Amino acid sequence: DTGVSQDPRHKITKRGQNVTFRCDPISEHNRLYWYRQTLGQGPEFLTYFQNEAQLEKSRLLSDRFSAERPKGSFSTLEIQRTEQGDSAMYLCALGIGLYNEQFFGPGTRLTVL
Amino acid sequence: GQQLNQSPQSMFIQEGEDVSMNCTSSSIFNTWLWYKQDPGEGPVLLIALYKAGELTSNGRLTAQFGITRKDSFLNISASIPSDVGIYFCSGNQFYFGTGTSLTVIP
Numbered sequence: 001d002t003g004v005s006q007d008p009r010h011k012i013t014k015r016g017q018n019v020t021f022r023c024d025p026i027s028e029h030n031r032l033y034w035y036r037q038t039l040g041q042g043p044e045f046l047t048y049f050q051n052e053a054q055l056e057k058s059r060l061l062s063d064r065f066s067a068e069r070p071k072g073s074f075s076t077l078e079i080q081r082t083e084q085g086d087s088a089m090y091l092c093a094l095g096i097g098l099y100n101e102q103f104f105g106p107g108t109r110l111t112v113l
Numbered sequence: 114g115q116q117l118n119q120s121p122q123s124m125f126i127q128e129g130e131d132v133s134m135n136c137t138s139s140s141i142f143n144t145w146l147w148y149k150q151d152p153g154e155g156p157v158l159l160i161a162l163y164k165a166g167e168l169t170s171n172g173r174l175t176a177q178f179g180i181t182r183k184d185s186f187l188n189i190s191a192s193i194p195s196d197v198g199i200y201f202c203s204g205n206q207f208y209f210g211t212g213t214s215l216t217v218i219p
Contacts, residue, residue, distance in 0.1 A: 042201045042209030100206050104155030
């Protein structure tokens with residue numbers, strides 16, 4: 001148990017719809033990360049929160065993507081006007097320890113039809 | 114972003130055999146981590162390496178941080194069926210390789 005839950009685990013949507021994913025750390029952690037993983041690839045960094053502040057965003061995070069962590073606990077990732085290329089696993093991770101090792105949640109599998 | 118090349122891309126081995134996989138980069142990293150991912154799940158941290166030349170073991174797993182800081186390898190000894198999965202290297206926590214898929218034949 002990594003101490004991170006993600007909801008939903010699977011989401012199927014039609015192109016053009018908006019989707020929102022949620023990441024819930026079981027206990028308080030300062031650093032929270034979002035990654036995207038497509039088939040046959042490793043996770044790709046999307047964005048990073050230190051408490052409620054979003055400190056870094058990848059170029060992968062187009063203007064259709066927005067992430068929030070309003071109270072420094074759970075986080076949401078929203079994709080607007082989904083495209084088929086958004087189909088992927090979206091992973092949330094906590095950065096733990098002096099070296100910020102990434103501990104991943106189970107992910108949300110998004111399929112855009 | 115940083116490019117991490119993993120090899121081999123996939124491996125099919127008999128139960129009981131040893132496995133070796135590696136990860137190389139054109140960039141220097143300060144930490145190397147190895148993860149295992151099962152289908153439909155997030156990656157799980159196996160081993161973390163923090164110093165060039167460091168050799169670390171975790172049960173049947175052994176990993177080394179290359180002296181040039183541009184590579185790392187992971188060995189699994191006496192493989193068992195539950196070793197099946199995709200193994201990812203990660204440099205500086207946020208950069209991931211493309212994975213090595215391991216199949217263990219009983």
